[in-house]
Amino acid sequence: MAIATPTPTEVPPTLTLTPSLVPSSSPTIFPLPTFDAPIVTCDERRPTDEDLSAIVTASFGLATDYVPGDLVRLGNYLPGSVTLPDMLLRRETAEALGKMVRAMKAEGLAPTILSTYRSCFEQAVARHRWEVNDPANASQVSALPGHSEHQLGTVVDFSSPGLLALTGDPAVKFSPLFVQTSEGLWLKTHAHEYGFTLTNPPEAQPWTGLTYEPWHYRYVGVDLAVYLGTSGYFLAEFMFRARPALPCIPALDAP
Numbered sequence: 206m207a208i209a210t211p212t213p214t215e216v217p218p219t220l221t222l223t224p225s226l227v228p229s230s231s232p233t234i235f236p237l238p239t240f241d242a243p244i245v246t247c248d249e250r251r252p253t254d255e256d257l258s259a260i261v262t263a264s265f266g267l268a269t270d271y272v273p274g275d276l277v278r279l280g281n282y283l284p285g286s287v288t289l290p291d292m293l294l295r296r297e298t299a300e301a302l303g304k305m306v307r308a309m310k311a312e313g314l315a316p317t318i319l320s321t322y323r324s325c326f327e328q329a330v331a332r333h334r335w336e337v338n339d340p341a342n343a344s345q346v347s348a349l350p351g352h353s354e355h356q357l358g359t360v361v362d363f364s365s366p367g368l369l370a371l372t373g374d375p376a377v378k379f380s381p382l383f384v385q386t387s388e389g390l391w392l393k394t395h396a397h398e399y400g401f402t403l404t405n406p407p408e409a410q411p412w413t414g415l416t417y418e419p420w421h422y423r424y425v426g427v428d429l430a431v432y433l434g435t436s437g438y439f440l441a442e443f444m445f446r447a448r449p450a451l452p453c454i455p456a457l458d459a460p
């Protein structure tokens with residue numbers, strides 16, 4: 206069943222989503238699997254290994270010691286020209302990534318991978334680095350520990366050899382200009398065919414708290430990624446509309 210394209214007034218005005226902001230009678234627009242995970246506070250969630258669509262945003266976090274159950278080293282799936290061998294992803298994501306990167310290289314592209322799984326501690330280090338180097342923008346470009354999709358082990362940050370020519374600054378590793386590179390354009394067009402989706406498009410910021418990240422792709426499986434790619438939804442928006450209830454209990458002091 207199709208549903209109307211959301212209007213701006215339907216977007217939550219703040220990052221704190223309350224039950225009243227979530228439609229109570231949203232139609233089923235995609236056959237999501239159901240899970241029997243207990244309802245916990247939003248900073249204590251531990252998605253099951255079968256759940257590839259758990260919402261992780263500024264308001265919906267993960268338990269600080271949550272670690273996915275099937276992390277593998279990327280060196281077994283990709284050549285050293287693409288990734289550091291010790292980078293980690295969940296097994297199904299690594300397999301899909303290997304397939305996608307081979308397709309890109311077959312077309313003459315040269316993607317590289319800047320970041321994959323990050324533990325909560327590693328996210329804290331990354332966030333601190335942003336706060337030191339760019340305090341004005343840190344909160345919009347780097348999630349708080351426990352609130353990064355990278356902790357799920359299903360997210361990849363890509364780069365391109367063409368990025369330097371666009372930014373003119375070798376120190377810039379993450380730039381919205383990535384979408385203008387050959388690799389960024391290919392991912393925008395084809396990533397969903399391999400199960401990856403862009404979770405932080407420009408319009409997602411009121412929902413996710415993060416700015417546009419054209420380099421950041423999350424594996425959700427081919428069926429859901431294709432649905433998102435053709436429907437125009439981004440993951441957080443879709444999940445809030447498709448689920449009949451919030452995925453957890455918001456903390457009273459949620460950001």
Ligand SMILES: [Zn+2]
Nearest residue numbers: 360361362421
């Ligand atoms: Zn990322």
